[in-house]
Amino acid sequence: MRTRILTSDDIGQAAAILREGGLVGIPTETVYGLGANGLDAAAVSRIFEAKGRPQDNPLILHIPSAEWLERYCRDIPDAAYALAEAFWPGPLTMILPRRESVPDVVTAGLETVGMRCPAHELCRAIIEAAGVAVAAPSGNRSGRPSPTTAGHMLEDMDGRIDAIVDGGACSVGVESTIIDLTCCPPRLLRPGGVTLEQLREVLGEVDVDPAVTRLMGEGEKPRAPGMKYRHYAPKAPVTVVAGDGEKSAEYIAAHMGEEDGIICFAEFRPLFAAQAERGHLMDLGPSADKEEQARHIFDALRAFDHTDVPAIWAQCPDTGGIGLAIANRLNKAAGFHIIEV
Numbered sequence: 001m002r003t004r005i006l007t008s009d010d011i012g013q014a015a016a017i018l019r020e021g022g023l024v025g026i027p028t029e030t031v032y033g034l035g036a037n038g039l040d041a042a043a044v045s046r047i048f049e050a051k052g053r054p055q056d057n058p059l060i061l062h063i064p065s066a067e068w069l070e071r072y073c074r075d076i077p078d079a080a081y082a083l084a085e086a087f088w089p090g091p092l093t094m095i096l097p098r099r100e101s102v103p104d105v106v107t108a109g110l111e112t113v114g115m116r117c118p119a120h121e122l123c124r125a126i127i128e129a130a131g132v133a134v135a136a137p138s139g140n141r142s143g144r145p146s147p148t149t150a151g152h153m154l155e156d157m158d159g160r161i162d163a164i165v166d167g168g169a170c171s172v173g174v175e176s177t178i179i180d181l182t183c184c185p186p187r188l189l190r191p192g193g194v195t196l197e198q199l200r201e202v203l204g205e206v207d208v209d210p211a212v213t214r215l216m217g218e219g220e221k222p223r224a225p226g227m228k229y230r231h232y233a234p235k236a237p238v239t240v241v242a243g244d245g246e247k248s249a250e251y252i253a254a255h256m257g258e259e260d261g262i263i264c265f266a267e268f269r270p271l272f273a274a275q276a277e278r279g280h281l282m283d284l285g286p287s288a289d290k291e292e293q294a295r296h297i298f299d300a301l302r303a304f305d306h307t308d309v310p311a312i313w314a315q316c317p318d319t320g321g322i323g324l325a326i327a328n329r330l331n332k333a334a335g336f337h338i339i340e341v
Contacts, residue, residue: 004163005150008122015129017162018043023050025139025153026062026126027167028118030091030175030193031146031298032153033062033136034161035126038072041103044135048105050160053142059106060093060114060176061133064124069115072133074099079181079203086202089119091172091193095180106135116176122167138175139164145232145301145333148173152302173295174325179206188212191325193294212328214336234301236261236309238334242316242327243341245287251341252313261309263300265293268315280309287315290322297326301333 006014006024014024018035021043026035034051036043038061048055061072066084069076073096080094098113107113118124127134138146139153147153150166157164177192177199185205188196191212199206241248249268256262261280262272265287275281282300285292304312316330316338317323331338 001159001162003154003158003161005154006163006165008165008167010165011122011125011129014126014163014165015131018126018130018132018134021046022163023047023161024126025150025157025161025164026123026134026136027150027165027170028062028120028123028136029170030118030172031148031170032139032150032164033123033134034139034153034157035062035134035136037130038062038106038133038135039101039103040132041105044103044105047135047137050157051137051140051142053137055105056108057137058108058110058114059135059137060116060178061102061106062116062118062123062127062136063133064128065089065117068133069096072099072102072113073097073115077181079186082202083179083181083199084117087194087198088117089124090117091119091176092116093176093178093190093192095178095182095189097182112180112182114178120167122165126165143233145234145298146175147302148295148298152298155302169295171295173298174322174329177325179203180209183207191322191328193322193325195321196324197321212324213331232298232301232329232333233335234304234312234333236304236312238301238312238314238330238337240314240316240327240330240334240338241341242338245315247341248315251339252315256313257311259308259310261304261307261312263312263314265315280304280307284315287317290317290320290326293317293326294322297329 093116148170172193177194178190180187187207
């Protein structure tokens with residue numbers, strides 16, 4: 001199979017591939033997704049094959065507007081429409097009771113399904129043209145850093161899928177927030193572009209699932225994508241150093257190996273001049289600019305796969321705002337190997 005690169009002029013082609021049971025890389029504001037017709041069980045199964053994704057890891061259905069929720073979900077609470085009013089289109093996925101038309105392969109056998117309306121206009125146009133909800137996890141090989149450009153996705157999926165629609169670089173850079181609305185109080189399952197603080201402004205009390213800050217055990221069943229497995233990981237092992245920025249940078253400088261890779265905040269680059277000369281330094285942006293860090297975290301992790309670094313050290317922001325999502329992705333990339341300073 002030859003993977004074609006399509007553009008915004010090829011919406012009809014992308015929609016036709018989806019309707020016919022093919023796989024298409026689609027741009028969203030968070031990361032690139034690997035899309036299939038969400039009502040075609042055979043097509044959805046091919047997502048798992050292309051990614052090497054465990055079958056117990058559920059997928060998200062992408063729709064162009066909240067008006068489509070009733071097609072795929074039942075017993076929709078008022079909270080869902082309040083969240084849609086506040087954050088859709090945008091980087092928010094809601095877990096809701098599914099209708100029987102949603103295949104088991106999408107939900108990993110759960111009676112719930114994740115629903116999202118992406119903010120990327122090209123993505124919504126493709127879904128509208130296809131006329132079906134699109135099941136789409138991140139468009140990387142399972143366990144690898146998520147792709148934030150079409151080129152990243154092609155690295156992992158060339159020859160495995162029919163096409164990738166190039167919609168430019170992703171503006172958010174980390175996957176959508178996932179909130180479970182089938183429990184009371186609602187529960188944050190994955191932090192993302194909509195922050196915990198923003199959710200609480202709309203919903204009031206929101207619990208945080210323990211899997212946000214630790215690995216799930218072998219016997220635990222994930223209720224949403226990315227909860228259970230080591231994820232977002234480059235080839236070299238990652239160590240996360242959390243705490244005060246200056247202290248974490250000094251700790252890394254004192255403990256790193258000569259050939260190790262470094263992910264740091266912009267103001268601490270001078271501590272790692274030798275790594276920069278070797279091409280072993282990735283700059284996330286200023287320590288105070290978490291939105292910039294979110295846009296660059298997967299680029300930084302993925303970039304080291306083109307080097308021979310034996311290990312990677314990463315500074316980590318505090319967990320306020322979108323910092324919770326950045327910390328979650330770094331910690332999962334590291335298998336929760338975290339040093340607090």
